[in-house]
Amino acid sequence: xxxxxxxxxxxxxxxxxxxxxxxxxxxxxxxxxxxxxxxxxxxxxxxxxxxxxxxxxxxxxxxxxxxxxxxxxxxxxxxxxxxxxxxxxxxxxxxxxxxxxxxxxxxxxxxxxxxxxxxxxxxxxxxxxxxxxxxxxxxxxxxxxxxxxxxxxxxxxxxxxxxxxxxxxxxxxxxxxxxxxxxxxxxxxxxxxxxxxxxxxxxxxxxxxxxxxxxxxxxxxxxxxxxxxxxxxxxxxxxxxxxxxxxxxxxxxxxxxxxxxxxxxxxxxxxxxxxxxxxxxxxxxxxxxxxxxxxxxxxxxxxxxxxxxxxxxxxxxxxxxxxxxxxxxxxxxxxxxxxxxxxxxxxxxxxxxxxxxxxxxxxxxxxxxxxxxxxxxxxxxxxxxxxxxxxxxxxxxxxxxxxxxxxxxxxxxxxxxxxxxxxxxxxxxxxxxxxxxxxxxxxxxxxxxxxxxxxxxxxxxxxxxxxxxxxxxxxxxxxxxxxxxxxxxxxx
Amino acid sequence: xxxxxxxxxxxxxxxxxxxxxxxxxxxxxxxxxxxxxxxxxxxxxxxxxxxxxxxxxxxxxxxxxxxxxxxxxxxxxxxxxxxxxxxxxxxxxxxxxxxxxxxxxxxxxxxxxxxxxxxxxxxxxxxxxxxxxxxxxxxxxxxxxxxxxxxxxxxxxxxxxxxxxxxxxxxxxxxxxxxxxxxxxxxxxxxxxxxxxxxxxxxxxxxxxxxxxxxxxxxxxxxxxxxxxxxxxxxxxxxxxxxxxxxxxxxxxxxxxxxxxxxxxxxxxxxxxxxxxxxxxxxxxxxxxxxxxxxxxxxxxxxxxxxxxxxxxxxxxxxxxxxxxxxxxxxxxxxxxxxxxxxxxxxxxxxxxxxxxxxxxxxxxxxxxxxxxxxxxxxxxxxxxxxxxxxxxxxxxxxxxxxxxxxxxxxxxxxxxxxxxxxxxxxxxxxxxxxxxxxxxxxxxxxxxxxxx
Numbered sequence: 001x002x003x004x005x006x007x008x009x010x011x012x013x014x015x016x017x018x019x020x021x022x023x024x025x026x027x028x029x030x031x032x033x034x035x036x037x038x039x040x041x042x043x044x045x046x047x048x049x050x051x052x053x054x055x056x057x058x059x060x061x062x063x064x065x066x067x068x069x070x071x072x073x074x075x076x077x078x079x080x081x082x083x084x085x086x087x088x089x090x091x092x093x094x095x096x097x098x099x100x101x102x103x104x105x106x107x108x109x110x111x112x113x114x115x116x117x118x119x120x121x122x123x124x125x126x127x128x129x130x131x132x133x134x135x136x137x138x139x140x141x142x143x144x145x146x147x148x149x150x151x152x153x154x155x156x157x158x159x160x161x162x163x164x165x166x167x168x169x170x171x172x173x174x175x176x177x178x179x180x181x182x183x184x185x186x187x188x189x190x191x192x193x194x195x196x197x198x199x200x201x202x203x204x205x206x207x208x209x210x211x212x213x214x215x216x217x218x219x220x221x222x223x224x225x226x227x228x229x230x231x232x233x234x235x236x237x238x239x240x241x242x243x244x245x246x247x248x249x250x251x252x253x254x255x256x257x258x259x260x261x262x263x264x265x266x267x268x269x270x271x272x273x274x275x276x277x278x279x280x281x282x283x284x285x286x287x288x289x290x291x292x293x294x295x296x297x298x299x300x301x302x303x304x305x306x307x308x309x310x311x312x313x314x315x316x317x318x319x320x321x322x323x324x325x326x327x328x329x330x331x332x333x334x335x336x337x338x339x340x341x342x343x344x345x346x347x348x349x350x351x352x353x354x355x356x357x358x359x360x361x362x363x364x365x366x367x368x369x370x371x372x373x374x375x376x377x378x379x380x381x382x383x384x385x386x387x388x389x390x391x392x393x394x395x396x397x398x399x400x401x402x403x404x405x406x407x408x409x410x411x412x413x414x415x416x417x418x419x420x421x422x423x424x425x426x427x428x429x430x431x432x433x434x435x436x437x438x439x440x441x442x443x444x445x446x447x448x449x450x451x452x453x454x455x456x457x458x459x460x461x462x463x464x465x466x467x468x469x470x471x472x473x474x475x476x477x478x479x480x481x482x483x484x485x486x487x488x489x490x491x492x
Numbered sequence: 493x494x495x496x497x498x499x500x501x502x503x504x505x506x507x508x509x510x511x512x513x514x515x516x517x518x519x520x521x522x523x524x525x526x527x528x529x530x531x532x533x534x535x536x537x538x539x540x541x542x543x544x545x546x547x548x549x550x551x552x553x554x555x556x557x558x559x560x561x562x563x564x565x566x567x568x569x570x571x572x573x574x575x576x577x578x579x580x581x582x583x584x585x586x587x588x589x590x591x592x593x594x595x596x597x598x599x600x601x602x603x604x605x606x607x608x609x610x611x612x613x614x615x616x617x618x619x620x621x622x623x624x625x626x627x628x629x630x631x632x633x634x635x636x637x638x639x640x641x642x643x644x645x646x647x648x649x650x651x652x653x654x655x656x657x658x659x660x661x662x663x664x665x666x667x668x669x670x671x672x673x674x675x676x677x678x679x680x681x682x683x684x685x686x687x688x689x690x691x692x693x694x695x696x697x698x699x700x701x702x703x704x705x706x707x708x709x710x711x712x713x714x715x716x717x718x719x720x721x722x723x724x725x726x727x728x729x730x731x732x733x734x735x736x737x738x739x740x741x742x743x744x745x746x747x748x749x750x751x752x753x754x755x756x757x758x759x760x761x762x763x764x765x766x767x768x769x770x771x772x773x774x775x776x777x778x779x780x781x782x783x784x785x786x787x788x789x790x791x792x793x794x795x796x797x798x799x800x801x802x803x804x805x806x807x808x809x810x811x812x813x814x815x816x817x818x819x820x821x822x823x824x825x826x827x828x829x830x831x832x833x834x835x836x837x838x839x840x841x842x843x844x845x846x847x848x849x850x851x852x853x854x855x856x857x858x859x860x861x862x863x864x865x866x867x868x869x870x871x872x873x874x875x876x877x878x879x880x881x882x883x884x885x886x887x888x889x890x891x892x893x894x895x896x897x898x899x900x901x902x903x904x905x906x907x908x909x910x911x912x913x914x915x916x917x918x919x920x921x922x923x924x925x926x927x928x929x930x931x932x933x934x935x936x937x938x939x940x941x942x943x944x945x
Contacts, residue, residue, distance in 0.1 A: 052568030076544025116536030
């Protein structure tokens with residue numbers, strides 16, 4: 001261990017290298033032509049805040065036990081997404097690829113798919129393979145349904161009837177030009193239920209949860225809430241033990257995390273009492289499918305963040321299952337309220353700007369209003385039909401009039417904040433906002449999917465009462481870190 | 493799980509390689525030179541580490557200054573292309589939607605270019621062509637020509653749809669082609685200094701280039717541009733008036749070096765600034781070419797004298813440790829020398845997209861019995877871990893977390909902590925290996941798996 005104690009000089013990593021080459025807000029700073037700032041006035045997108053549909057489908061596919069996504073596209077479609085998962089979760093993300101080269105572009109991806117599927121299944125023995133299409137395969141018009149049949153035939157000839165037909169193949173059509181990662185997850189939720197859930201004859205006294213693209217900590221928190229109430233539930237795409245797994249070598253090959261939703265669970269989801277899609281735009285499609293097909297009541301949104309939304313979620317669960325909301329949960333609620341009362345002088349009337357995926361942005365806005373903050377700008381990277389109305393409804397009570405950006409980019413968000421006569425006090429959003437916050441010299445409280453420049457955010461919840469406590473603590477501490485008087489230590 | 497280390501003697505083929513790809517891995521045998529099969533299509537369905545042509549072009553061109561980077565395709569390619577080597581850049585996207593995929597995106601591209609020209613004027617606009625417009629067949633050249641005509645700002649297509657080629661290196665070449673065609677040597681009146689050089693294939697990962705520039709500056713050498721760490725419209729225009737092209741990465745710099753020699757008669761030299769011995773050799777080589785031998789020797793003596801004691805200590809710490817290397821392209825040869833300088837044993841050298849010359853380079857530095865593998869996939873890395881039980885692995889981030897799950901420390905390339913180039917960078921390099929190796933967490937993990945297993 002001696003080497004650790006001997007100083008090894010570090011040369012060359014000057015902190016100022018991290019600075020971004022952008023114009024600071026100074027008197028000389030020339031404001032951009034205000035006409036071009038709104039996304040509606042231009043066609044070009046600058047610093048997008050949403051990503052591709054396959055991303056959402058891959059996220060869902062990894063949430064299955066022994067599940068692997070297979071991407072029918074070029075190699076970059078997988079590499080970029082794997083990098084992104086690695087950066088967010090610091091966990092391996094195994095995703096296979098059809099490796100499109102020129103020949104596939106000319107002759108179609110049939111050969112790549114059948115060969116690739118065979119190679120994947122022979123090597124990894126997955127339980128379920130999520131077949132994810134991309135821009136490429138959708139434009140060249142790969143007939144995936146027939147490819148899947150042909151691949152199955154090949155598997156059965158090569159591995160025998162039992163082994164060849166065991167792995168389920170679930171097709172999710174995700175052309176990136178038709179929507180964002182939100183839509184990809186949404187479509188995956190429907191595709192999985194459509195392909196796997198068939199039975200509706202044996203009521204199982206359970207409820208289904210479709211969590212949406214939330215963090216492992218959030219899924220654990222939902223499970224905790226339900227456990228406290230004594231409610232049995234299935235979670236579709238349970239990423240809690242996939243994207244946050246223990247280090248326990250020795251491991252066996254092929255490596256799979258222990259977690260993930262099992263196929264039998266998805267099959268049984270047709271027998272449940274109700275489906276709760278926590279995020280309206282991420283999983284709502286799946287919940288609605290079960291409602292139409294099997295008349296299972298669907299409760300879609302709002303994301304149980306903050307006090308009232310969590311209350312609503314628990315109330316609905318209690319009504320559906322007939323189980324009481326337990327004393328322990330009421331205590332948790334009380335503790336959050338106590339915390340809110342203790343910190344109100346830090347949060348009240350603070351001007352906050354919020355951005356992220358539509359559901360988390362709405363959830364945070366709702367919680368921020370409960371904290372007495374004043375949302376001045378709320379942005380969703382993906383455009384949805386209800387986002388503007390949702391936000392307007394939330395802020396109506398407080399009388400705030402935030403700038404609502406439905407499906408905009410970070411350029412508009414940044415420039416709008418800079419143009420505000422009274423500056424914002426704090427920004428809540430993902431890591432993509434780090435540069436903006438640095439330039440505006442306000443704190444950034446990280447929440448949402450793309451948090452990859454800080455550690456541990458995927459382990460902690462923002463959902464539920466305890467998630468609210470955590471987010472509130474982050475918020476107050478961030479505000480205080482920026483407003484601490486330098487010459488003395490402030491006691492609370 | 494088999495706990496025995498595999499013996500390197502008596503093997504006839506690389507034990508962890510997929511049978512389907514047997515030709516892509518060889519065991520070095522000094523008596524019988526051979527090279528792994530390379531530059532071939534990736535086996536579909538395996539978890540390859542390779543990426544697409546757009547990725548390569550973005551990797552190559554991202555640091556380019558004084559230009560606007562416009563990604564022509566669905567918004568996501570721009571989203572991912574924002575971050576290159578863990579650094580964030582501003583990118584523009586044409587955000588193709590279903591409508592443009594069906595009716596063509598040329599009009600939207602033209603409008604985008606005009607908007608950028610009017611509102612974000614800069615030296616030039618680079619238009620990256622991704623899969624979607626590649627398939628629909630948008631006439632990007634025409635849109636660029638029209639936009640250029642209308643507003644007088646150069647609009648240059650980078651034709652890099654993801655399905656091109658077999659790996660991201662195709663994109664590097666496309667990017668290099670764009671620089672050669674449209675940027676290098678545009679300033680006819682540029683004058684050349686006696687000690688002016690370019691560095692090709694250097695990307696300033698965590699400040700690598702700044703270290704190199706400082707070292708060369710002490711010798712009196714002036715770096716006109718580093719491609720693309722420091723590349724801008726201005727300095728590329730003068731890049732044809734130099735005495736020497738110094739090639740740091742062959743895979744991405746080789747094409748430019750050869751073309752610049754052909755066009756402008758600039759000689760080039762392949763060096764590596766990683767490791768003490770190699771850095772000294774590089775300075776000597778450059779000094780010899782520019783008649784700066786004395787200055788080079790002075791810098792080398794100064795630096796090496798401060799390093800000697802430390803090197804001794806590093807060797808004591810690290811000698812005999814066994815390492816597996818899985819790099820991107822042509823660094824496999826030069827990086828092995830760094831590990832060997834520390835007395836470490838290189839078990840395998842793998843490259844995602846190395847070319848014949850890269851493998852030949854690597855081959856000549858490797859010992860009999862070690863493995864040289866092309867396009868290693870995730871499964872092979874894991875089998876390698878089980879069979880060889882390495883002390884540490886170096887490679888890309890995607891393999892880091894899975895290697896950790898198997899209890900093997902990992903150092904990430906491109907590095908995350910500081911420059912690795914030059915003498916001072918070598919200390920960082922060693923520090924990162926020590927950090928990974930000596931972390932108490934591995935001892936705890938190992939202890940537990942022994943007692944619990």
